[in-house]
Amino acid sequence: MGDPHGVGIVGIGVISRAYLDTLASHPAVHIAAVADLDASRSAAAAATIAGSEALSVERLLAHPDVQTVLNLTIPAAHADISLGAIDAGKNVYVEKPLAVAFPDGQAIIERATAAGVRVGCAPDTVLGTGTQTARAAIDGGLIGRPMSATAVMVTPGHERWHPHPDFYYAPGGGPLLDMGPYYLSALIHLLGPVRAVVGAASRLRAERVIGSGPRAGEPIPVQVDTHVTGVLEHADGALSTITTSFDGVATTAAPIEVHGETGTIAVPDPNTFDGTVRLRALGGTEWEALEPRAGYAGAARGIGLLDLIRADRQRPPRAGGDVALHVLDTMTALLRSAAEGRRIELTTAVRRPAPVPFTSTEDWTT
Incomplete structure (x- = not known):
């Protein structure tokens, strides 16, 4: 896998714990920074993750080590944070739904395509x-x-x-x-x-x-x-x-x-x-x-982000x-x-994602 993939997390609410349980110690990922409107929450989370910083959202989006932004904000903020990350040249993986309004979801995909970055979204x-x-x-x-x-x-x-x-x-x-x-x-x-x-x-x-x-x-x-x-x-x-x-x-x-x-x-x-x-x-x-x-055996929240990291032109992200x-x-x-x-x-069409072959817990956690 080479060097760990740099991830910045925006939104340290209830669901963040499930993602951190999967990603914080995964060898393919380095959580470089975390941000939250409540600075005490981001500081507390960063203190538990080796090499992670608690930053403002603006500084996290500009962080040179952040390659993908994990957007765990409330649904009403999904579009703004995702578009900000895309404009900063980052990939985005966002909690569901992609956005609250369909035009905002369209804007995320269109801007990501134009910027040459990837978008992933729960549920995984x-x-x-x-x-x-x-x-x-x-x-x-x-x-x-x-x-x-x-x-x-x-x-x-x-x-x-x-x-x-x-x-x-x-x-x-x-x-x-x-x-x-x-x-x-x-x-x-x-x-x-x-x-x-x-x-x-x-x-x-x-x-x-x-x-x-x-x-x-x-x-x-x-x-x-x-x-x-x-x-x-x-x-x-x-x-x-x-x-x-x-x-x-x-x-x-x-x-x-x-x-x-x-x-x-x-x-x-x-x-x-x-x-x-x-x-x-x-x-x-x-x-x-x-x-x-x-499927991924023993999977937990965050497997979709790992799948996105490992995707390529031949096999797009499944989530x-x-x-x-x-x-x-x-x-x-x-x-x-x-x-x-x-x-x-509907105005959209999509191909069925590629199936997931049986993948043991050991195979996807290493």
Whole structure:
């Protein structure tokens, strides 16, 4: 791999710990700098990482040792930070979604292409053995021609556990923009790109109450729809239905099921990297658990950035900006369809990312 790849992290919030657990000690990466609006948080993080500095965002973007910016800011800041990094000549890997508004996502990809830098975007959970084993089974013909899929995410809302959940209920938040990227990215890996959508949405109540942390008991306004459902028309003719909700208690539905002419695949939670993939063959009476046969084994958040570092012209990043822009196009089209009451055709197209061959934990951590 040569010298470690220099990474600068902007945003030292809750999710940063998961990335640091993967990247801080990885031999292919050197975290050269960290930045946060709260200087005490960036200083505390830098103190735990050998050779890392706590800097302002501006100084981090200009740092000569930073080759890729890991953008872990809140969704509303994703576009500004990513565009700043691109303009500084840096690659970007951004937490999902790519941006809050589709034009901002387009600007990120267009500016990166013009600058000759790469864009990657979460979720990278789809690169683990769960989604990738399901994809290998589908591509291997175990369910025949795939015809349809269902994707279901139901929770009572993140304010029950998150100490500062305001952004989940502000413009750019809601269950689809927050959790939809996991399910839509998985469906694109499994069934390919989407060409059109029909959506519907609702809102259960006008405010939520924070359930934990120093602000417990504080009400916050709900400015977005909190239950979004829709139908996705995939380019190859398959139909997927998706439900994302902050208005339910629980569900017994599998996170994702893919139905084919000769079988059904039950896919584990796309918010996780692994899990059991199950197959029910036509005429069978039992579900069969499939052994992991593809994907990064034992993967964790940050594997998408490592995959981006190792990408080249022949094999683009699997958690790439092109997929993230297509996911953003799908989500914003679903919300627009819900508001306007009509079918909407997408403006983007994307190739299915390259599959991930089975890669042992030892192979990707060294």
